Amino acid sequence: MAAPTTQKPKPLVCFSFAAYAKALIDHLKSSGIAVFDGLSDAEFTSIEATFGFSFPPDLRPILQEGLPLAPGFPNWRSSSPQQLQILLKLPTLGLLKQVSQRKFWCESWGGADQPDDINEALALAKRFLDKAPVLVPIYRNFYIPSEPNVAGNPVFYVNGGDVRLVSFDVTGFFQEAEFLNISRTSRIKAPAWAATSARRIDFWTDVAARGDSRWWSGDDLGSCLEEMFWRLRNGGWKEEEVREMMMMDGRDERKCVGPGVAKHVRVLSLVLLRAGWTREDVVYSLGLQDEIENGLIEGKS
Structure with a gap:
């Protein structure tokens, strides 16, 4: 054999x-x-x-x-x-x-x-x-x-x-x-x-x-949006592009947003989505994986 x-x-x-x-x-x-x-x-x-x-x-x-x-x-x-x-x-x-x-x-x-x-x-x-x-x-x-x-x-x-x-x-x-x-x-x-x-x-x-990786946390939404503005500018975006994403050209969304981290996240997420990020990218960048897994935030929101 x-x-x-x-x-x-x-x-x-x-x-x-x-x-x-x-x-x-x-x-x-x-x-x-x-x-x-x-x-x-x-x-x-x-x-x-x-x-x-x-x-x-x-x-x-x-x-x-x-x-x-x-x-x-x-x-x-x-x-x-x-x-x-x-x-x-x-x-x-x-x-x-x-x-x-x-x-x-x-x-x-x-x-x-x-x-x-x-x-x-x-x-x-x-x-x-x-x-x-x-x-x-x-x-x-x-x-x-x-x-x-x-x-x-x-x-x-x-x-x-x-x-x-x-x-x-x-x-x-x-x-x-x-x-x-x-x-x-x-x-x-x-x-x-x-x-x-x-x-x-x-x-x-x-x-x-x-450092706290969640730089968006806190009670001052204005400072969060300011931080977001400069992070996008430092990332290479033009000022007019950032202002358009954040709707800072004459309209101020901050007036219709109440206090609370959840609403802060909602506004910041919207800015990132307007910048062309996917939902998955936003979840990862804002560190929301644990909240979604624990049911604190709806996964499809």
């Missing part, structure tokens, strides 16, 4: 960093984003030596494949050293400004209470911030830590004292298309090696955990 043949298992598909980088850059180009020749090894070496950090190994192949130069992207090739230094220091400078205004303080810096002397508080905060991993700008206020120098670091949004975790890694960040006004239906597929949880990053993870 012939020996039974055993079928060899099919090899697992391996998505390399280079393959993903090429697919992403091609996707950005097809979406109308200006992309120039990628950085050379010599350019990487020069940048890292000048500013004292290393590009994460999953961001480096992207910039090596192509250098996006649409508004909001850092120009690692042509910006002056002073401009790049400001970009790299902006997250910590923003936090130091919050410290100077007594709006931000960490217990790990020396107690729950900030020192009464502002200069003393700033010196103490700066000493600790200088030890925090350098945040490498990806786009506008979105950064990826340079340490640890391994693939899979999370992406943070940092704007003054507003520090939030936005994605588990760089692939998750580029999956979200709305930050570039790219159609959400054309988002690029995440590779097999994409992170499925957020790695802990010294200092930044703890600061992000302090």
Whole structure:
């Protein structure tokens, strides 16, 4: 009798960093984003030596494949050293400004209470911030830590004292298309090696955990709408487009909306839907999954 043949298992598909980088850059180009020749090894070496950090190994192949130069992207090739230094220091400078205004303080810096002397508080905060991993700008206020120098670091949004975790890694960040006004239906597929949880990053993870992801909560609908306005503007929308979405061109919906978080959510959801978001996107962005699952909000509302 012939020996039974055993079928060899099919090899697992391996998505390399280079393959993903090429697919992403091609996707950005097809979406109308200006992309120039990628950085050379010599350019990487020069940048890292000048500013004292290393590009994460999953961001480096992207910039090596192509250098996006649409508004909001850092120009690692042509910006002056002073401009790049400001970009790299902006997250910590923003936090130091919050410290100077007594709006931000960490217990790990020396107690729950900030020192009464502002200069003393700033010196103490700066000493600790200088030890925090350098945040490498990806786009506008979105950064990826340079340490640890391994693939899979999370992406943070940092704007003054507003520090939030936005994605588990760089692939998750580029999956979200709305930050570039790219159609959400054309988002690029995440590779097999994409992170499925957020790695802990010294200092930044703890600061992000302090913030309330539900920035819309509260009793002041006016401030919520103001926050929504600036978030859309910072996301690349023109002022007239935002005002049209929010119906701020002579008509004020706030007069017919009573107090209460539920009504706040209703108005903010309407704004996002007018901006072209799907119902699922609105539910995810406003963090309403638990409320729907628990029956607090009707799923088809």
